[in-house]
Amino acid sequence: GRILSDRKCLCICIISDDTDRDSK
Numbered sequence: 001g002r003i004l005s006d007r008k009c010l011c012i013c014i015i016s017d018d019t020d021r022d023s024k
Helices: 002-023
Strands: none
Touching: none
16 A cells, blocks of 8 residues: 555656646
């Protein structure tokens, strides 16, 4: 469960970074 949560967070983090870059 913890690993799955970490993976989900990482995925969200990557998406967030992508959006931030696009915004910039």
